[in-house]
Amino acid sequence: GEDVEQSLFLSVREGDSSVINCTYTDSSSTYLYWYKQEPGAGLQLLTYIFSNMDMKQDQRLTVLLNKKDKHLSLRIADTQTGDSAIYFCAEIRESGYALNFGKGTSLLVTP
Amino acid sequence: DTGVSQDPRHKITKRGQNVTFRCDPISEHNRLYWYRQTLGQGPEFLTYFQNEAQLEKSRLLSDRFSAERPKGSFSTLEIQRTEQGDSAMYLCATDRGQETQYFGPGTRLLVL
Numbered sequence: 737g738e739d740v741e742q743s744l745f746l747s748v749r750e751g752d753s754s755v756i757n758c759t760y761t762d763s764s765s766t767y768l769y770w771y772k773q774e775p776g777a778g779l780q781l782l783t784y785i786f787s788n789m790d791m792k793q794d795q796r797l798t799v800l801l802n803k804k805d806k807h808l809s810l811r812i813a814d815t816q817t818g819d820s821a822i823y824f825c826a827e828i829r830e831s832g833y834a835l836n837f838g839k840g841t842s843l844l845v846t847p
Numbered sequence: 848d849t850g851v852s853q854d855p856r857h858k859i860t861k862r863g864q865n866v867t868f869r870c871d872p873i874s875e876h877n878r879l880y881w882y883r884q885t886l887g888q889g890p891e892f893l894t895y896f897q898n899e900a901q902l903e904k905s906r907l908l909s910d911r912f913s914a915e916r917p918k919g920s921f922s923t924l925e926i927q928r929t930e931q932g933d934s935a936m937y938l939c940a941t942d943r944g945q946e947t948q949y950f951g952p953g954t955r956l957l958v959l
Contacts, residue, residue, distance in 0.1 A: 740889075767946050778849070778938055779890070779950040786946075824889050828946070833903065834880065835940075835948060837889030 740838035742825050747844045754812040756841045758825030761806060765827040768801060769835065770810045773822045782810070782823075812843075820845045849873070851951035853939050859957045860929055867925045868954045870939030879922050880948060881914055882938040883907065890938055896922060929958045 739761045748754045760768070766787050771779040785792045785799045785808070792799045798811040812819055822840040829836070850873040860866050872879050878897050882890035893912070895903040898919035908914075911929075916922040926933055936955050940948040 769947075771950075776955075778851075778853075778952040779940075780849070781947055781949065784947060826889070833878065833895055834892035834905075835882075835890070836892070839887065839889050 740825055740827055740836055742823075742838040742841045744839065745842050745844070747846065748815050750815060750817055750845055750847050752815055754810075754815045754819070754843055754845075756810045756812075756823050756825075756843065758808040758810075758838055759806055760808065760825070760827050762827060762829055762836075763806070764829055767828045768799075768808050769824075769826040769828070770797075770799065771824045771826060771837075773824065773840070775821075779824065815843075815845050817845045817847065819843060849949040849951065851939060851941050851949055853937075853951040853954050855954055856952060857955050857957075859959065861959050862929060862931060864929055865925065865927045866929060866956065867923055868937055868956075869921060869923050870941075870951060871921045872939075872941035873943075873949060874920075876941035876943045876949075877919065878942050878944060879916060880940040881922070881924050882940065884936040884938060884953070885934075893924075926956075929956075931958050934958045 769784040770782040796813045800809045824840045825838045826835040852871045854869045881893040884890040896916040911927045936953045938953045939951045942948045
């Protein structure tokens with residue numbers, strides 16, 4: 737998606753926290769999402785946040801939204817090797833139903 | 848497993864052949880979406896159904912592509928006269944009019 741940008745790679749050690757960042761440009765975005773994709777598989781919904789919130793926590797996952805800067809982040813606490821995957825940020829616009837995805841951040845967790 | 852199924856999971860075809868993919872949604876989900884994902888990219892929206900009505904089509908959906916959802920349940924995506932550029936993962940997603948789309952495992956197409 738040309739309007740959603742993410743860094744392409746992130747490498748962390750097992751047990752550390754991972755922070756994956758995303759910027760979007762459509763100010764009408766109502767919901768913002770994080771999906772996880774393992775090799776050869778479909779997309780697994782991890783979490784989402786409504787645009788009137790600035791934080792959401794779900795077990796090891798924390799989503800932060802800075803609407804002024806159009807910046808979204810996903811923090812994974814106590815990262816495990818099973819967290820190695822591609823993480824996609826996506827927005828859904830108020831004017832439509834389609835998800836607009838970034839190119840994905842490939843997370844590598846090393847022992 | 849999200850409950851959305853796709854068939855086949857893999858398809859290899861020769862250039863110029865027609866292919867058809869199927870998506871079976873979660874039973875109470877009335878909205879169904881098709882996306883295409885090429886290597887190193889995020890999924891890109893192709894088309895969207897609410898029940899049996901096709902309400903939105905991306906400019907990516909050329910006239911060689913057609914999608915149907917005849918009874919508002921399963922959907923098919925057909926590609927006619929396939930080209931090598933059609934090689935991709937085709938993903939189906941469904942929801943029930945709320946804010947979360949659930950994806951199937953995808954159909955990986957390789958056009959030789």
